[in-house]
Amino acid sequence: MIHYTLMDPQLIWASEDDIPVIIEKTIKGVQVLLREEEGETWSIQRVISTNPNDYLRSELQPGLRIKFIPVILKN
Amino acid sequence: MSSLDMDSPPPENNGNKQPMEKPKERRKQVGKKLETIRELGQTEIPDMKGNIHCLTIVGQVEGHLIMPPQNKTTKYEHVIPQLVAVEQNPDIEGMLVILNTVGGDVEGGLAIAEMIVSMSKPTVSLVLGGGHSIGVPITVAANYSFIAETATMTVHPIRLTGLVIGVPQTYEYLDKMQDRVVRFVTQHSRITDIKFRELMFRTGDLARDIGTVLVGRDAVECGLIDEVGGLAPAVQKIKELIELKQEAKETPVQ
Incomplete structure (x- = not known):
C-alpha cells in the first residue's frame, strides 16, 4: 500500500492501549460517529454529511451525550 | 424587526376559517423559542434548504x-x-x-x-x-x-x-x-x-x-x-x- 502523506509512519501506525469504541449510527436521517462514554451513554463525535444545515442542528451537536433505550416493537 | 413582528400574520390570512386558533398557536411557538434560548442558550435554526x-x-x-x-x-x-x-x-x-x-x-x-x-x-x-x-x-x-x-x-x-x-x-x-x-x-x-x-x-x-x-x-x-x-x-x-x-x-x- 502506498501512503502519500507528510506524517511519520511511526506516528500514524502506532497502536494505543486505550482505544475508544466508536460506532456509526444514523440519527434522524444523518450519519454520525458515536464514542462510548461512561454509564452506557454515547457522545456524538462527528456528523458525516454534505448538507451544511445538518451541522447546525442542535440535536446533532458534537459532544452531546445520548442514550439508547431498548424498545419492544409489537407487530 | 423583532421575531414577534416577523410572526405577525400576513393581511390575506384575516379571512381564515378559524381566526381564534391561529394567534394562540403562534404565542405558544414564540414562548417555546424564548424558552429554548433561555434554558439552553440555543437559537432555533430556521429550516432552510441550501442548493x-x-x-x-x-x-x-x-x-x-x-x-x-x-x-x-x-x-x-x-x-x-x-x-x-x-x-x-x-x-x-x-x-x-x-x-x-x-x-x-x-x-x-x-x-x-x-x-x-x-x-x-x-x-x-x-x-x-x-x-x-x-x-x-x-x-x-x-x-x-x-x-x-x-x-x-x-x-x-x-x-x-x-x-x-x-x-x-x-x-x-x-x-x-x-x-x-x-x-x-x-x-x-x-x-x-x-x-x-x-x-x-x-x-x-x-x-x-x-x-x-x-x-x-x-x-x-x-x-x-x-x-x-x-x-x-x-x-x-x-x-x-x-x-x-x-x-x-x-x-x-x-
Whole structure:
C-alpha cells in the first residue's frame, strides 16, 4: 500500500492501549460517529454529511451525550 | 424587526376559517423559542434548504486500511456514496470541497479526486490550513480552486510503507504510482509536468524530506491553484458557476 502523506509512519501506525469504541449510527436521517462514554451513554463525535444545515442542528451537536433505550416493537 | 413582528400574520390570512386558533398557536411557538434560548442558550435554526452542499476532507485520507484510532480520518466509504448522492439529488446545484488534510492513501485520494472531477455539478475547492500530498489532486479536481492566504500545500514524492520487496520492479511500481498522481494534477491544473516534478524533487526546502512547501500565493503563482481566497469568494464562485451552467442549459441547441 502506498501512503502519500507528510506524517511519520511511526506516528500514524502506532497502536494505543486505550482505544475508544466508536460506532456509526444514523440519527434522524444523518450519519454520525458515536464514542462510548461512561454509564452506557454515547457522545456524538462527528456528523458525516454534505448538507451544511445538518451541522447546525442542535440535536446533532458534537459532544452531546445520548442514550439508547431498548424498545419492544409489537407487530 | 423583532421575531414577534416577523410572526405577525400576513393581511390575506384575516379571512381564515378559524381566526381564534391561529394567534394562540403562534404565542405558544414564540414562548417555546424564548424558552429554548433561555434554558439552553440555543437559537432555533430556521429550516432552510441550501442548493450548495459541502464536503470536508480532514485529517488523513483513509483508504484500503483502517487506521489506528489516534488518527483523524476521512474515509472513502463515507465520501464516495456522499458524492453519488450529491450528483443525483436534483435540489443540490453545486458542491464546495473544503480541505485541511495531511494526505493519506493514494488510491483512496485518487478515487475521491476522480469522483469530483467527473461530477456534472459545479465544484469549488478551498484549502484551509493544509492540503498536503494526496490533498493536492483532490484540490485540483474541482472546477475552480481556492487557497487561504496562510494555507500550505506540500508537494513531495510518494513512498511505500511497510514491508517492501527489494527488487527493481518495486521501483518501477513506485514510479508508476508517482506518474498517476503527477498526470492527474497536471491534467486538472495549470501547472506543467516539468514544474510539478521540479517542486516534487527539490532538495533543501524541507527539513527531513525532499519536496516543496507552497504557502498560499506560491501555489497560485506556480499554477497549481486558481486563486487566493476564503469562504465568501468560494461560495460566490460556485454561485457564478451554477448560473453559467443554467444559462448554458437555457440557450437552445442550434
